[in-house]
Amino acid sequence: xxxxxxxxxxxxxxxxxxxxxxxxxxxxxxxxxxxxxxxxxxxxxxxxxxxxxxxxxxxxxxxxxxxxxxxxxxxxxxxxxxxxxxxxxxxxxxxxxxxxxxxxxxxxxxxxxxxxxxxxxxxxxxxxxxxxxxxxxxxxxxxxx
Amino acid sequence: xxxxxxxxxxxxxxxxxxxxxxxxxxxxxxxxxxxxxxxxxxxxxxxxxxxxxxxxxxxxxxxxxxxxxxxxxxxxxxxxxxxxxxxxxxxxxxxxxxxxxxxxxxxxxxxxxxxxxxxxxxxxxxxxxxxxxxxxxxxxxxxxxxxxxxxxxxxxxxxxxxxxxxxxxxxxxxxxxxxxxxxxxxxxxxxxxxxxxxxxxxxxxxxxxxxxxxxxxxxxxxxxxxxxxxxxxxxxxxxxxxxxxxxxxxxxxxxxxxxxxxxxxxxxxxxxxxxxxxxxxxxxxxxxxxxxxxxxxxxxxxxxxxxxxxxxxxxxxxxxxxxxxxxxxxxxxxxxxxxxxxxxxxxxxxxxxxxxxxxxxxxxxxxxxxxxxxxxxxxxxxxxxx
Numbered sequence: 262x263x264x265x266x267x268x269x270x271x272x273x274x275x276x277x278x279x280x281x282x283x284x285x286x287x288x289x290x291x292x293x294x295x296x297x298x299x300x301x302x303x304x305x306x307x308x309x310x311x312x313x314x315x316x317x318x319x320x321x322x323x324x325x326x327x328x329x330x331x332x333x334x335x336x337x338x339x340x341x342x343x344x345x346x347x348x349x350x351x352x353x354x355x356x357x358x359x360x361x362x363x364x365x366x367x368x369x370x371x372x373x374x375x376x377x378x379x380x381x382x383x384x385x386x387x388x389x390x391x392x393x394x395x396x397x398x399x400x401x402x403x404x405x406x
Numbered sequence: 407x408x409x410x411x412x413x414x415x416x417x418x419x420x421x422x423x424x425x426x427x428x429x430x431x432x433x434x435x436x437x438x439x440x441x442x443x444x445x446x447x448x449x450x451x452x453x454x455x456x457x458x459x460x461x462x463x464x465x466x467x468x469x470x471x472x473x474x475x476x477x478x479x480x481x482x483x484x485x486x487x488x489x490x491x492x493x494x495x496x497x498x499x500x501x502x503x504x505x506x507x508x509x510x511x512x513x514x515x516x517x518x519x520x521x522x523x524x525x526x527x528x529x530x531x532x533x534x535x536x537x538x539x540x541x542x543x544x545x546x547x548x549x550x551x552x553x554x555x556x557x558x559x560x561x562x563x564x565x566x567x568x569x570x571x572x573x574x575x576x577x578x579x580x581x582x583x584x585x586x587x588x589x590x591x592x593x594x595x596x597x598x599x600x601x602x603x604x605x606x607x608x609x610x611x612x613x614x615x616x617x618x619x620x621x622x623x624x625x626x627x628x629x630x631x632x633x634x635x636x637x638x639x640x641x642x643x644x645x646x647x648x649x650x651x652x653x654x655x656x657x658x659x660x661x662x663x664x665x666x667x668x669x670x671x672x673x674x675x676x677x678x679x680x681x682x683x684x685x686x687x688x689x690x691x692x693x694x695x696x697x698x699x700x701x702x703x704x705x706x707x708x709x710x711x712x713x714x715x716x717x718x719x720x721x722x723x724x725x726x727x728x729x730x731x732x733x734x735x736x737x738x739x740x741x742x743x744x745x746x747x748x749x750x751x752x753x754x755x756x757x758x759x760x761x762x763x764x765x766x767x768x769x770x771x772x773x774x775x776x777x778x779x780x781x782x783x784x785x786x787x788x789x790x791x792x
Contacts, residue, residue: 263679313498313646318676320499320666321648324705345649345663345702377699378663381622383677 263380265351267388268370271399277359280367283402284336284355287329293401294394297325306330312342316390318382321346347377349387353395369395410434411769412586412595414575414609415602416441417448418551418755419747421558421569422762423599423769425482428565430770435567436595437559438588440574440605444555447603450725451755452626452660453551454641454652456493456543457515458506458669461734463781464753465510467760470777474759475549481759483564484557486549491653493546494520494528496710497645497670500539506670507541518542531637533710538646546641548652551755558762575602577612584744597743597769604728606748607684615740618787619749620682620729625695626662627703627722628654637711645670647706658720661703665733668752673733684728693724727752730787737764737774737782745769746784 273280283289287308291297296313303310312325323344330337338353351373358366375387411427413420416439424437439445455472459465478486497503507517518524520540525532534540559569573588584598600606607617631638631653638659642651645664654660667673680686704717730736730749735757739745747765754761764774764782773779 263681315499318667318671318673320645320671322498322646322709324702343698343702345647345699345706346665348698348702378622378624378665381620381665381678381682383679386675386677 263375263384263387265373265375265384265387265391266371267373267392267395268368269392271367271369271396272360273365273367273399273403274363275365275403276363277357277365280357280365280402281336284357285329285331287327290329290398293398295397316393318386319379319390347375347379349373349375349379349391367399371395407436407591407593409436409593409595411436411597411599412584412593413437413599413601414586415439415600415606416443416559416569416571417446417601417603418444418555418558418758419603419750419761419765420599420601421555421562422758423601423747423765424562424567424569424762425558425565426762426766427769428562428567430766432766432770433566435562436593437562437567437569438573438575438586438593439569439571440602442571443559443569444552446605447725447727447750448551448555448755450626450723451551452548452650452652452662453554453755454493454546454548454650455488455756456546456641457510458493458495458543458643459753460506460670460672461781462509462513463777464734464757465513465515466777467757467764468753469513469515471757471759472545478557482557482561484560486554486557488547488549489653490545490547491640492528493543493641493643494532495541495543495643495645496534496538497541498535498538499645499670503539503541503670516544518544528640529637531711531713533712548641554755554758575609578609579612580741597745599745599747599765599769601747601765603748603750603754604684604689604726606728606746608689610740610744610746611685613741617684617736617746617748617784618731619684619736620678621684621687621689621726622678622682622729623693623724624663624727624752625699625722625724626660627695627700628658628660628720629704630718630720631657631659632714632716635714643669644706644710647709649703649706651707661707663699665752667733673731676731676733678729678731687726689726695722695724732786735761735782736784737761737768737779738784739768739772740784
């Protein structure tokens with residue numbers, strides 16, 4: 262019903278190898294996802310669980326399915342977030358570039374499709390929420406390094 | 407044809423208004439319905455009567471409307487079964503729920519925070535997690551929306567109101583009074599009320615008015631009550647998973663979506679996507695709930711009940727709900743002797759007894775005496791302009 266694209270850059274004070282290692286492991290990502298609960302499946306490349314979101318206008322317990330893939334230099338997160346308010350699904354592409362010895366630029370791009378009642382929110386609000394969740398994960402990596 | 411008051415819309419709001427006007431002695435009233443009585447939103451609502459609202463005006467009107475439903479025969483003259491089965495609300499937002507019910511208790515609304523024991527006495531199979539709160543509103547329930555709307559119609563007709571079905575309004579305009587053109591003829595009225603639900607913005611648009619109203623399809627499904635499933639004999643709001651249920655005869659349960667801003671969460675900052683603006687939605691197109699939505703409802707139910715294995719969907723529908731950016735109705739005199747009632751935002755039916763009263767008083771006295779209508783004024787939208 263609605264397509265949302267977000268993109269931006271984020272710097273992590275860690276080497277590219279270390280960041281790649283963290284981002285290539287769903288078990289590490291899951292530690293940085295706030296509100297994760299009732300994990301049905303958690304493997305190195307995949308996650309199936311519920312997630313409690315209470316962010317501004319989006320509130321509730323949703324189902325989350327995510328898969329990690331690697332494509333040349335990019336890390337890909339294929340995800341599906343769904344519940345009674347609709348579903349958001351899409352692909353997040355992360356491109357990592359070493360800036361200095363202990364600094365890595367993560368360039369992110371996400372193409373999301375939002376359906377159901379969730380799509381009634383303006384695209385700006387949805388992209389702000391998606392960006393917030395993504396930055397929370399990356400912030401968390403900064404603390405894990 | 408000349409009329410004193412013409413009301414466009416033969417749903418719960420339009421006919422409640424007609425009833426209240428006639429009940430206060432106003433004569434020469436005509437109601438125009440483009441299809442049949444209660445064919446629009448009033449015929450597709452779950453007709454839950456509850457009072458849990460964060461907006462104080464809406465909670466007050468819900469309170470007064472519930473009392474009206476309780477004494478419907480006394481008030482309207484026709485019997486109506488008000489199934490006061492109670493409402494159970496589950497939410498993980500404990501603090502905001504507690505503060506909401508504390509405020510509502512000050513309005514005289516009864517609530518009880520359920521502990522394990524009291525919850526079991528209502529439903530021994532309902533699972534509530536430790537991080538959630540369960541609240542009980544004992545006075546809540548549901549009614550038959552078509553019976554309600556028809557009862558308003560019958561009571562209005564008893565008092566001389568004329569109702570014409572199957573006549574669609576083509577345009578409205580102002581000469582000496584208000585001129586309403588329909589597919590069949592032209593009417594003149596001293597005062598005009600447009601309470602046509604999702605059609606209201608379109609009807610007033612030919613005056614150059616662009617109402618801040620968005621039309622959102624809300625999915626509803628009816629499931630067969632599983633054999634030996636004795637739960638959910640009350641109205642249930644799962645604010646954690648965002649759905650509601652209510653019992654439906656015979657042996658069914660209605661399941662629908664709860665949008666956070668509809669009930670328990672502030673709508674501050676809510677900006678609906680422009681694709682839902684009334685001018686971009688074809689209301690002649692009807693929708694069905696899709697498989698993914700129905701699956702999410704059923705998962706939501708299974709999240710609460712371990713004993714719910716097989717769930718059979720009986721039917722589904724997806725009526726439009728007319729919402730405003732703050733999820734509160736618009737009740738106002740927008741031009742001299744032109745009154746609009748729209749943007750019910752999902753709570754229209756349960757408020758219908760008092761909304762009708764408010765509009766009738768605006769029409770008669772230019773001011774709603776029963777409850778101040780200012781919080782529902784169109785003027786609250788600063789951007790709104792002709």
